[in-house]
Amino acid sequence: MxxxxxxxxxxxxxxxxxxxxxxxxxxxxxxxxxxxxxxxxxxxxxxxxxxxxxxxxxxxxxxxxxxxxxxxxxxxxxxxxxxxxxxxxxxxxxxxxxxxxxxxxxxxxxxxxxxxxxxxxxxxxxxxxxxxxxxxxxxxxxxxxxxxxxxxxxxxxxxxxxxxxxxxxxxxxxxxxxxxxxxxxxxxxxxxxxxxxxxxxxxxxxxxxxxxxxxxxxxxxxxxxxxxxxxxxxPFVIGASDGVLSNLGVGAINHGEVALTIGTSAAVRSASRTPHIDDKGRTFCYLLTEDHWIIGGAVNNGGLVLQWLVEEFVKEQHQSIGLAEATNTVMHDTKDVPPGANGLFFLPFLTGERAPLWNPDARAAFLGLSIAHTREDMVRAALEGVTYNIYSVLLALQELIGVPQAVYASGGFSRSSSWKQIVADVFDQPLYFPTSYESSTFGAAVLAMYALEDIQDLHHFKNQQLIEEKIEPNTENVKTYQELMSVYLDLSRSLAPHYERLTEMQQRLNGESRKNPVHPRT
CATH class of the missing domain: 3.30.420.40 (ATPase, nucleotide binding domain)
Structure with missing residues (x-):
């Protein structure tokens, strides 16, 4: 050592x-x-x-x-x-x-x-x-x-x-x-x-x-x-936010390199030498150092959607064998569902949404549901819906940085071969998975080395970055998802005017006040 x-x-x-x-x-x-x-x-x-x-x-x-x-x-x-x-x-x-x-x-x-x-x-x-x-x-x-x-x-x-x-x-x-x-x-x-x-x-x-x-x-x-x-x-180095340090930790700090994280929530971020503002207000711009900026968007609904599906769709199984094993079972059952989930779409806004909508009133929905659809179709549609939404953030980001040169991926979704393939196909990009999943923590350590001048620049580990896995997109699936993505965007936009009314109705039915107390400490 x-x-x-x-x-x-x-x-x-x-x-x-x-x-x-x-x-x-x-x-x-x-x-x-x-x-x-x-x-x-x-x-x-x-x-x-x-x-x-x-x-x-x-x-x-x-x-x-x-x-x-x-x-x-x-x-x-x-x-x-x-x-x-x-x-x-x-x-x-x-x-x-x-x-x-x-x-x-x-x-x-x-x-x-x-x-x-x-x-x-x-x-x-x-x-x-x-x-x-x-x-x-x-x-x-x-x-x-x-x-x-x-x-x-x-x-x-x-x-x-x-x-x-x-x-x-x-x-x-x-x-x-x-x-x-x-x-x-x-x-x-x-x-x-x-x-x-x-x-x-x-x-x-x-x-x-x-x-x-x-x-x-x-x-x-x-x-x-x-x-x-x-x-x-x-010495204690104050460090930075988890998002920008995740980019540093996976090595996505050059122009055109994208860090994708899908855990409970999800985010797509890219580096820039200068701050960038989106004319439509869809992306954030946060600082790493004065000459390293991270632009992108975070979404509320990542793996949270899958967790909700498992807890509600296979409640008895989840309670008997645990969340992790029940999730593995559900994911295995969806492996034979074709891309597009047999024409079923899911808008994944279970907890409102940050990027690209920035609308806390956004609500989730299955669209196209028929009696012919199965539980497996619904799970596949949910995974695709989460991925479509994340990709819509990347589309906004591309207007600022161009098409990504490389996508470095991390997070809990990396444990699912089917979800990884869905993301590669929707993004039409190879996904590179570094060996370490602790990207924010490692980014903090790298920043400490830099602050102590034990390394000369933040690119020090760039050439040493070990890639554990590379997922290539499937050409036929890419064509299918390009068509489906267009439908998803149209569906999402068409429901947007109704979200506030839905939220108000839900609050009224649940007896929730529009203004909640601050809950001061006692």
Missing amino acids: NERLYMGVDIGTSGVKAIAFDQDGNEQFKAHETYPLETPTPDTAVQDPELIYEKTRAVIMEVAEHCENKVACVSFSSAMHSLVCMNESGALLTPLITWADKRSAHVSKRWQADGTGHTLYEKTGTPTHPMSPLCKLRWLQEEQPQLLENTAMAFGIKEYIFFRLFDVTVMDESLASATGLMNIHSLEWDETALQAAGLFPSQLPDLVKTTAAFHSKDQKQRDSLRSLNLSPDT
Whole structure:
């Protein structure tokens, strides 16, 4: 084992993981902890910041113990768009409001309708959507102005962890570029966005580079690092968002290279040397470093759709043999269903949608369903519908970057041979699967090596990238899917005007109020 190890820590929505990599990029030790997402109403998605802080400490401690004082640096990846408000004494005023929280939907709709949203998007690179901390802050301003007045600091989960560890209020430019509050052209908090949010600049953390390193500066902090099984002199690199670090981790950081991830949600992202804004507002633009930008789109409904199908279509089987085995069985049963699912389409918007619609009211639907269709057809149609939607994001991205030169794929869908083939056929592109699936965590470790000048540039591992598998598209299937994709897009557009009415009807029937409480901490 090499003497210097680099720990990447990835703070996700469902859990946190820490992995130690050696100087050659090989994984050495790993630890993982989970925590719940609280959803007391359909539009609410919050978490306990203190629990996430403790779980983060736990995984760092476990990995560091195995590393025997060889950790050269700890670097962070984090989920985007989270928000927590803290008062002047350091007490939390809200739970952690995650990207999945949709209670600010009326704000984003209003801004989309009156043009404010696009004006802000052109400045910040963040589409107007309830995921955005900008929209969340405006919602808080309108619902509980006293809460925001008592807020001394508004930031996300990674910033809270750094506040607890080092008593600093800072945010890296990568996560800041996903808040809807930072001007991606000047790399400063945007005055127009702050006015829209009803916030003063003093209520936001200081902006720092993604390579910024923090050290213990007093005995208390040194003791805190020792309690994590680390040397008290270990630097902590603040890192970046999970999305941009995933591109770095799979090696998709050159122009024309695309990173595709399909897990519970999904995303398509490509790198650029300069920020890019889509005239139609369909894609985001987030920073990795000042000369590395990631543009693309994230969708809510990836593997989540398959999980829902298994849980609802084979409920008894799922309960008796477990989700993983039931999923394998369902996927095996669909292998003989031909492309196009015998003329059945599925719009996969079970949880509203981010890219390319940016519409929290979008709803799912089977279209073309007849008595001749089987459960296997419905599962195949669902996998195809998810893939069509992801591909529609790539079509928007292609208008900015051109046709991809290479697609690097990762995520849970890689365990399914049939789904991998569907994606290759719909995309009409070979898919390259790197050997490591821990792309965001590895990206954080690479950024740490770069910050410490142990590597000279972010392309250091590019030529060493190991490809475990390559999936080629099937020519005949490509022709079929090109025709079906056109139908899917027409169907999706035709239903778009009805989504808001459907949502209002569902809320009325379920007794849900349009405006949900903030659920302040007690």
